[in-house]
Amino acid sequence: MTDINRQITLNSRPDGWVVPDNLSLVEGKIPEITAGEILVRNLFMSVDPYMRARMNDVKSYMPPFQIGKVLEAGVVGEVIASQNSEFNLGDIVVGMLGWEDFSKSDGSGLVTVTRGPLPLSYYLGILGMPGMTAYAGLVDIARAQPGEVVFVSAASGAVGSVVGQLGKIIGCEVVGCAGSDDKVDYLVNDLGFDRAFNYKTCGSIAKKIAELCPRGIDVNFENVGGEIMEAALWNMRDFGRIALCGMIADYNNKDMTPGPRGMGVIIQRRLKIQGFIVFDNPASNREFVQKAVTWLQQGKLSYRETIIEGLENAPAAFIGMLKGENFGKQIVKIA
Template sequence: TPADQSAPAREVRLVARPHGWPEPSDFELATSELPELADGQVRVRNELISVDPYMRGRMNDTRSYVAPFELGRAMEGGAVGVVEESRAEGYAVGDHVLHQLGWREEAVVDAESARVVDTDAAPAPAYLGVLGMTGLTAYAGLVRVAQLREGDVVFVSGAAGAVGSVAGQVAKALGASRVIGSAGSQEKVDHLVDELGFDAAFNYKDGDVAAQLAEHAPDGIDVYFDNVGGDHLEAAIGALRQGGRIAICGAISSYNDTEPAPGPRNLARLIQVRGTMTGFLVPDHQDLAEEFAERAAGWLSSGQLSSRETVVDGIEHAVDAFLGLLRGDNTGKMLVRV
């Protein structure tokens, strides 16, 4: 009814730029009236919204590959929702769509920046996780950036998280001879080995990362998929074999730093081992999306790839979910059910 259409919807706004770790007071849950639909737009009721580490960077007032969030306005991010009203061809009421106006209950979305997803083919959370940007990040990082070869020994940090858990399993599926993961709790370590097929895993909070890596990869590693940076990166450089390759995906150990973190002390080792270290951003690898979707569907049905999500209920807890992600509360993709 028209009354429903103008009902205020809740959204999460950034109201102060965090210095160091974000505080709940940096955010505000507010209501806003949705504008009328224009041609080419759909009104979407969000069901699931994604919280991601890169959003921490958008909270700073610094130029990056994505613009900073604007103060006093709803934040943005991946979301899956249901079309409630459509003025766009190809979008019917009831369709599920993947779009970029997360952090809110309802959104008016330009259809050209959205995509209809088939929730019979795969559950909605998969489109924000294993079959979405997360999965493609893992795939592109391994295949294109790290040039993974059969028989490689692979180390993945942040291995129980969204990207890391896919990276480890995909490395196995592509013929890695041994996959080692690191994560921040014994429960996550058990999950990696018992459920995700990692050959070995360790809790980086239990002690020196380099020593633990050496224990689990006594002959060194060929590929390091880096989600963490810091001491993990230094340990991986120290373990790199001849021709080893490092894909720098993320550096979450430094995202809340207020001063630049020092780099690895052993960089010069890359010379002796003729190693490479390459940063990458998933939007540059969209051309691999179709290939990945096909292969991922196969791995999901064969059981070589499985995905788990950590789902927090309620838009009023979206900030808790984001802060929890930075602390490591999640196993697999962290999502908020609206």
């Protein structure tokens, strides 16, 4: 085993869209561990939209990434050295670790999962934060009910694809949008969405939603913000709920973008807009993972990943994901 530990660090803060030069590949040594610590060989890492927000120097629910420091990601790894009695050699752990070959940790925030019939990378997607986020937003926040109309933006993404399928399991009518015809086909033919459209080619998004949701929308699971959120807002029914999960359309804007026009409908139709993050309700997360393992094995949940090989390709995977180039959950295979 080589003693080199490759790492991806933040070279400079992006000014608008992330460019390759904002990230650096550096080589260090494998960290040494002391009492209470473990050494993890990282197997898979996740790239996600929220990371873009952490590249700005703005305080949020997670601290901003620091220039010159290794970036963080959701990681699945194997414990290869342990001075912590809660972790044994060979344990598979999931949690926030570095964009790097090897991470050391005191174990806080890491959970141990068992190797089973499902791929370990699933713990970064449908069995990880994206899947839990979908469940928290649709079930806990929006309280989607059987027979209601659910609209999901970024519907083929890691979160959206689970939202739509959960909606069908609940008994909702599910409509989604995505950024290519292939993705739209995937939503309807593979994931069981009732209807879907390509927001890049449909013309007026608001009119398209009105056409596909003639009764209006009861629950909007909002991943995108901007024009898509505005169009969904205008199509909400009385007492509708918007679970606000992401506003990826804004993350790359240097200036603060204004909110949707016509917010008076929030009053007229007595709408509720609620922001949430996945860490707020651990009980809900556990409940979801338990159910999802069963649903996956029964074929009630379908899941798609795009896996790119090699830590050195993580920056390209991240930039591509921000531009919507991935199909399903974007994963980087490190080892």
